[in-house]
Amino acid sequence: xxxxxxxxxxxxxxxxxxxxxxxxxxxxxxxxxxxxxxxxxxxxxxxxxxxxxxxxxxxxxxxxxxxxxxxxxxxxxxxxxxxxxxxxxxxxxxxxxxxxxxxxxxxxxxxxxxxxxx
Numbered sequence: 001x002x003x004x005x006x007x008x009x010x011x012x013x014x015x016x017x018x019x020x021x022x023x024x025x026x027x028x029x030x031x032x033x034x035x036x037x038x039x040x041x042x043x044x045x046x047x048x049x050x051x052x053x054x055x056x057x058x059x060x061x062x063x064x065x066x067x068x069x070x071x072x073x074x075x076x077x078x079x080x081x082x083x084x085x086x087x088x089x090x091x092x093x094x095x096x097x098x099x100x101x102x103x104x105x106x107x108x109x110x111x112x113x114x115x116x117x118x
Contacts, residue, residue, distance in 0.1 A: 002047075002048070003048040004048065004049065005042075005048060005049035005050070005051050006045070006048065006049070006050050006051065006070060007051040007052075007053055008050070008051070008052050008053065008105075008107070008109065009053050009054075009055040009059055010052060010053070010054065010055055010107050011054075011055050011061075011107075012106065012107075013038055013040075013041065013052055013053075013054045014038075015106050016052050016105065016106055016107060017041045017043075017052055019105055019106050020043055020050065020052065020105070021043070022089065023085060023086065023089050023091060024072065024082075024111075024113075025085075026043040026044060026045055026050060027043065027044045028041055028042070028043060029042050029043065029044050029049070030042040038054070039053065039054050040052060040053040040054065045072065046072070046073060061107070061108070062107045062108040062109050063108075064108060065108075066108065066109070066110060067110060068109070068110060069102075069110045069111070069112055070109070070110075070111060070112070071100065071111075071112030071113070071114045072111070072112065072113055072114070073114060073115070074113045074114065074115050075115060076115040078113075078115070079101065079113070079115060082101060082113050083101065086101070086103060091103050091104075092104070094110070099114055099115055099116035100112045100113065100114040100115075100116060101113045101114075
């Protein structure tokens, strides 16, 4: 079994898309639109789909300080480039280990970039 897709709900679809495209270099593969604008944007996350979806007004926000995590697999050689990219875009590194960088997306989700090999 492998992951087919992960869906993140957000009140700021355009801002969240910019983060994942500009900071993490994920590529847009699909847009689902309605007369009101984009309802969702699908990003390629290494063969899985990261769906960014517009949240309804009554949906709860991401819990502040949540330790739930999605970790993306990167090559060890990419770590320095991601550190620079995060710094250039003023994304605070929350923690790091020998194998993983941890930070938050604009909605407060904990994100990891990991080159750990099991």
